[in-house]
Amino acid sequence: MKVLLVHPSCLLYSEIYLRLEPLGLERVAQAVRTAGHDVRLLDLQVSRPTVYVHEISTFRPEAIGFSLNYLANVPEVVELAKATKARLPQSFIFVGGHSASFIPHELLQHAQGAIDCVVRGEGEGSTPQLLEAISDGVVEMIPGVVTLEGTGPPPLLLDSLDQHFPARDLVRQRHKYFIGALDPCASIEFTRGCPWDCTFCSAWTFYGRSYRQSPPEAVIEDLARIREPNVFIVDDVAFIHPEHGMAIGQEIEKRGIRKRYYLETRCDVLLRNREVFAYWKRLGLLYMFLGIEALDEETLHLHRKRITLNENLQALEVARQLGLIVAINLIADPGWDEVQCRFIQEWAASVPEIVHLTVNTPYPERKPGIQRPVSSPRLTTGSSMFSTPFCRLGFPYSSFIENWSRPKPS
Ligand code: B12
Ligand code: SF4
Numbered sequence: 001m002k003v004l005l006v007h008p009s010c011l012l013y014s015e016i017y018l019r020l021e022p023l024g025l026e027r028v029a030q031a032v033r034t035a036g037h038d039v040r041l042l043d044l045q046v047s048r049p050t051v052y053v054h055e056i057s058t059f060r061p062e063a064i065g066f067s068l069n070y071l072a073n074v075p076e077v078v079e080l081a082k083a084t085k086a087r088l089p090q091s092f093i094f095v096g097g098h099s100a101s102f103i104p105h106e107l108l109q110h111a112q113g114a115i116d117c118v119v120r121g122e123g124e125g126s127t128p129q130l131l132e133a134i135s136d137g138v139v140e141m142i143p144g145v146v147t148l149e150g151t152g153p154p155p156l157l158l159d160s161l162d163q164h165f166p167a168r169d170l171v172r173q174r175h176k177y178f179i180g181a182l183d184p185c186a187s188i189e190f191t192r193g194c195p196w197d198c199t200f201c202s203a204w205t206f207y208g209r210s211y212r213q214s215p216p217e218a219v220i221e222d223l224a225r226i227r228e229p230n231v232f233i234v235d236d237v238a239f240i241h242p243e244h245g246m247a248i249g250q251e252i253e254k255r256g257i258r259k260r261y262y263l264e265t266r267c268d269v270l271l272r273n274r275e276v277f278a279y280w281k282r283l284g285l286l287y288m289f290l291g292i293e294a295l296d297e298e299t300l301h302l303h304r305k306r307i308t309l310n311e312n313l314q315a316l317e318v319a320r321q322l323g324l325i326v327a328i329n330l331i332a333d334p335g336w337d338e339v340q341c342r343f344i345q346e347w348a349a350s351v352p353e354i355v356h357l358t359v360n361t362p363y364p365e366r367k368p369g370i371q372r373p374v375s376s377p378r379l380t381t382g383s384s385m386f387s388t389p390f391c392r393l394g395f396p397y398s399s400f401i402e403n404w405s406r407p408k409p410s
Helices: 023-034 049-059 071-087 098-102 104-111 123-136 216-225 244-255 267-272 274-283 295-304 308-320 338-350 398-405
Strands: 002-007 038-045 063-067 093-098 117-120 186-189 191-193 211-213 230-233 260-266 286-293 327-332 353-361 371-375
Touching: 002 023, 002 049, 002 098, 002 338, 023 038, 023 063, 023 123, 063 071, 071 093, 071 104, 071 216, 093 098, 093 123, 093 216, 098 104, 098 117, 104 117, 104 338, 117 398, 123 230, 123 338, 186 216, 216 244, 216 274, 244 274, 260 267, 267 286, 267 308, 274 286, 274 308, 286 308, 308 327, 327 338
Parallel strands: 002 038, 002 063, 063 093, 093 117, 186 230, 230 260, 260 286, 286 327, 327 353
Antiparallel strands: 191 211, 353 371
16 A cells, blocks of 8 residues: 655744654654555655645555644644545545544544544554555554544554664655754654653653663664764653663664764653763763753642652752753743742743743643643743743733743844
């Protein structure tokens, strides 16, 4: 079957600081290719919409799969699905990814028949099964599948992460992926899932609190194929198990692989496994993203973060001592008043790190997950950057803008 997999365009203004390769879609593409299908991948972060139209007219795919990790991409995917159904009425259109998995019914309703099904959960296992089932006309028995007619069994989890290496070769214009100074930059996955259960986060609901590691040999095989000098390690929490991080690192050292890295982790993991991060600093770790989330014990407790403020601040100190460039996240509560807003703002201005602020916006039915980004005090260009019109703030919106807007850095 001819299959086209599509990643939607960049998130609003994110191109200022990053554009990353569609790793999830590349992994799904590899699974589909292994099953014998003729698969193409189009990333609208780097290709114009006209390329999509051209691909639809010339390749004439029988199945089209969209990746939908972020709610901000929902309108684009729904519009593309509708336009595609109008041109290729026989094509089968499906959507997967984090956000799609949490709002399948809403998506199907918005698409008014243009999306045939949503595939919840990891796509590697279910997508080849789905493609097989399309010809039989009944897809509702495939794990994770949701249609307007029914819902299949719960999504499958991969037994092993090294089953499908990403089909990096299918992505055109690889040189366009970067994060900050890591340019060009590829992405890689060492582990998947997270054993914690913070109230605001969708990682643990998506992966069922499973935590799986790719064998170090498989990671190295994947890494050795990457030509880019920089690598974004996409793990939700890097180096939870120090021996895994050390084993990968030692193999990198043995092979003489020299790259620069970006990763994300928890503050307590950094404190506990400091030597692993120090080792990776020597191997080329440059950037680190830390989820601090709140500056008081009560809110940390409400977020079920299972960490103290003191530990968070100690970890920041460790990251500074290691000489890493650090970005941190804080979760903004739409109920904050001006005093709380001012307190956070002053704290953000007093630390050397990049402080990223995110408004917590639960999915429908209060499912855990989704944080909606609002602004970074250091990157904001003006009101168009804010998602706050959609939130009810505890103080006037105009005052929020006035307090948080900063000129765009030149
Ligand atoms: C890279 C990344 C980003 C990049 C995205 C750039 C890009 N275009 O790729 C940036 C930095 C911009 C970003 C931003 C944000 N992110 Co982010 N991000 C990630 C990260 C670290 C890696 C994604 C990845 O490559 N994963 C690895 C691949 C293999 O997995 P995957 O993409 O999920 O794909 C699998 C499935 O989803 C599925 N699938 C995916 N596509 C498709 C398509 C089809 C057809 C099918 C069938 C299946 C399928 O199958 C794939 C293989 O199993 C994840 C964490 C993680 N480890 O996943 C968080 C994550 C996805 N992000 C998250 C969050 C919260 C955010 C922010 C809100 C953070 C913030 N505070 O600002 C913003 C959102 C911005 C917005 N406007 O909405 C959450 C979940 C988001 C959600 N929808 O609920 C995650 C899970 C991190 C977390 N634990 O909190 N993020
Ligand atoms: S916020 Fe981080 S530690 Fe908490 S559940 Fe999500 S990925 Fe895990």
